[in-house]
Amino acid sequence: MAETTERQGEFADRRVALIGAGVMGEALLSGLLRSGRPASQIVVADRSPERLMAIAEKYSVSVGSGPEAAADATTVVIAVKPQDMAGLLREVGQHLKPGALVVSIAAGITTAFLEEHLPEGTPVARVMPNTPALVDEGMTAVSAGAHCETHHLWEAQDLMRGCGKVVSLSEDQLDAVTAISGSGPAYIFYVVEAMIEAGVLLGLPRGTSTELVVQTLYGAATMLKETGEHPTVLREQVSSPGGTTMAALRELDDHKVRAAFLTAMEAAAKRSHDLASGHV
Ligand SMILES: NC(=O)C1=CN([C@@H]2O[C@H](COP(=O)(O)OP(=O)(O)OC[C@H]3O[C@@H](n4cnc5c(N)ncnc54)[C@H](OP(=O)(O)O)[C@@H]3O)[C@@H](O)[C@H]2O)C=CC1
Numbered sequence: 001m002a003e004t005t006e007r008q009g010e011f012a013d014r015r016v017a018l019i020g021a022g023v024m025g026e027a028l029l030s031g032l033l034r035s036g037r038p039a040s041q042i043v044v045a046d047r048s049p050e051r052l053m054a055i056a057e058k059y060s061v062s063v064g065s066g067p068e069a070a071a072d073a074t075t076v077v078i079a080v081k082p083q084d085m086a087g088l089l090r091e092v093g094q095h096l097k098p099g100a101l102v103v104s105i106a107a108g109i110t111t112a113f114l115e116e117h118l119p120e121g122t123p124v125a126r127v128m129p130n131t132p133a134l135v136d137e138g139m140t141a142v143s144a145g146a147h148c149e150t151h152h153l154w155e156a157q158d159l160m161r162g163c164g165k166v167v168s169l170s171e172d173q174l175d176a177v178t179a180i181s182g183s184g185p186a187y188i189f190y191v192v193e194a195m196i197e198a199g200v201l202l203g204l205p206r207g208t209s210t211e212l213v214v215q216t217l218y219g220a221a222t223m224l225k226e227t228g229e230h231p232t233v234l235r236e237q238v239s240s241p242g243g244t245t246m247a248a249l250r251e252l253d254d255h256k257v258r259a260a261f262l263t264a265m266e267a268a269a270k271r272s273h274d275l276a277s278g279h280v
């Protein structure tokens, strides 16, 4: 309780506008509230009035248009699709408070793109979060723009710290980050879907197969995190000589699954790079 009150005092002079209340926008909003940001210091904007009503009801935050939200904020977090970014920046740029920090979570959108579309000297940060932020297990990378000072970078990191781990990286690494941790949850869910299907193929009821796969994933992820062992060592511990695991892994190698991951993640990084150049 004392800690929450202390944090609320820390945020007294900071107001956050969150523009774009979709999947990631809502994940960030819920993380900000869980980390102790007072709802009274947050205003949310989205172009769907129905969506805004639902958000206001669920989280007790103020809602408004993009320009209204931006006008009163010390930090503006933009969570719209990359394809909507230029239009939104034109809409809100002239309404920003002098010195307000703009944080974008859009894939591919560079700090140079943000700076070009905002008033001269606007501090910006490019941030790449992921959906596990919803359960406070997010992975976020933050890169500073040309006018982003240390206290701005700290604020951008602090925004995300409430819902998981945060690292600061140079911007030339952000396309790779997007391909790995940004899109990464989708690859994991894809593998989980395939393993559940395999369980059903082998005759297990779908519910049983799902329970086995989900707990196996959770257990394996916990081992990776808690033991600090290299994944090769952990994989070798499962692979008995002449046993079942090696029989399966040989099939994965024969089907070039490892190579497919490399190619897939290269494609994601390229797509991130292309999004900044307007290949929408
Ligand atoms: N989903 C993910 O896992 C991750 C997404 N990101 C990035 O986050 C951003 C948002 O993604 P996501 O949440 O999935 O997308 P969503 O489509 O779920 O959310 C975007 C929201 O912004 C709204 N919007 C668009 N333009 C405006 C505008 N001018 N003013 C106000 N609201 C607007 C959209 O409305 P409408 O529906 O009408 O278009 C929508 O509600 C993207 O840039 C993406 O690259 C980053 C990391 C992970």
Ligand SMILES: O=C(O)[C@@H]1CCC=N1
Residues within 6 Å of the ligand: 107, 178, 182, 183
């Ligand atoms: O698929 C996308 O473009 C977004 C960015 C990272 C995760 N989802």
